[in-house]
Amino acid sequence: MSIKLQNVSYIYGLNSGHEKVALRDINLEINDGGFIGIAGHTGSGKSTLVQLLDGLERASSGKIYYNGQDIYDKSFDMRGLRAKVGLVFQYPEHQLFETTVINDVQFGPKNLGLPLLEVELRSYEALKMTGIGDDLIDVSPFALSGGQKRRVAIAGVLAMKPEVLVLDEPAAGLDPAGRAEIFGLLKKLHKENNITVIIVSHSMEDIAKYVERLIVMNNGSIVLDGKPAEIFQFEKELEKIGLGVPQAAKVIHQLRDAGALIKGEYITADESAEAIYKWLKNGEYKR
């Protein structure tokens, strides 16, 4: 699996008199097996970008290739693409509509025209992956709690067996425990089922510790692309575009600015604490 964007631009309201450029000249390559974060402030174009990946919006100019095939080619199977690239929207629980949880999860695989047995198998599997217990399978999805609803909605996309799972703000509106639960689930899916995961978020804090590659967007362009540790060196630039770096990295930066000799970049609180502890213990601490 590979997705390649070549000079992609997207303009809202083309020829309507009030055009707004959402994406300008994006070049991006996403390869198999990654855990990728796309970070950007509100209106940076990140949501538009993921909708292009799924063929829900059409680029105003430029090309998108999926496994080398031009997705705007007339013979290209767009529904096939949507099965391969599973897109989970922000607040996916708002799309639930069926009478029972299992029926709702089956909607996706049924649309793919799979045999009934396969549909059922995939649906049970997806529910199991997302940690929805057997006791909830025949319950109305509207009777579930917020976190459960979201997991059911994610299961609805997973049941289509996508190669890439794209999630737009998967943790929006959840409490810290719910956030950790969702990110833990995504990490597990990535590791155990070998799914490429792309998370879109405006919060560095949320995604920094999970992703292997971080793409930072601002004003419709990609401004930084690399490993989180590399990207967090640009604290000033990130703050300028309204993102900043995680608290844990910030503490280290501030200590370093004050003259502390701590090398490297640390993302999680534990890593940072460890680094600070080491520095103190080695006696490199001086007044």
Added chain:
Amino acid sequence: MIRDITIGQYYAAESVIHRLDPRVKVAGTFLYIISLFCFSRFSGYIIAALFFCIMVKLSKVPFRFIVRGIKPILFMLVFTAALNLLWTSGETVLVRYGFITITLEGIEKMVFMALRLVFLIIGSSLMTLATTPNQLTDAIESLLKPLVYIKVPVHEVAMMMSIALRFIPILIEETDKIMKAQLARGADFESGSIIHRIKSIVPIIIPLFVSAARRASDLALAMDARCYHGGAGRTKMKPLEYKRQDITAYIIIFCYMAVIIISGRVLPF
């Protein structure tokens, strides 16, 4: 996709007409419509058209936006015109073919009727183009206030109207989002038999209803939390107040009415 639909047709501009008190605009449009029925000779149309053109010029709304208002009623327009043409009996018969009889009087009536309809539509179009929906509801609430004495819940109706108007763009956006979410799950809204297509709307309609109900309940809670209790004793953030220009506008409208009525009696055609 669906987002491209525009509801309400307010055209933002900085003009005298835009600045007028919405009550003047509503009452003025109402009087203008009445004026269209106050004459039966051609001269009346010239005056009505002249007056209208001046108003359009003042409003700075491009003419094509105003003409656009006619499009939805084009069928009705043609239908009425045809009926008037064929079913008006008169003395000067121009064409007689089978059951079709076209008379000079018929043509005259058709032209009059069609013009009247066109002016009626574009006249009210100008009002909605130059007034925001919220101002309109304010104006309607204020103008209908006397009905409170016969126990019509004017404030409540106006409140419902403005809430409904406010929710339209939100629900359109929501529909767009849900549609995309279901498309991402492989839904197909475009192909298949008509039955299949109707069925394919279910995954959009149900989430939409659920979300509308959720929003309504949130809004009700928020209103309750702010002690909303209906219209009695309620003040407005932007109360409607007649200014000098509004009084001038009323005078102009009444002058126009007078001219229309007098011209029908004085002018020879």
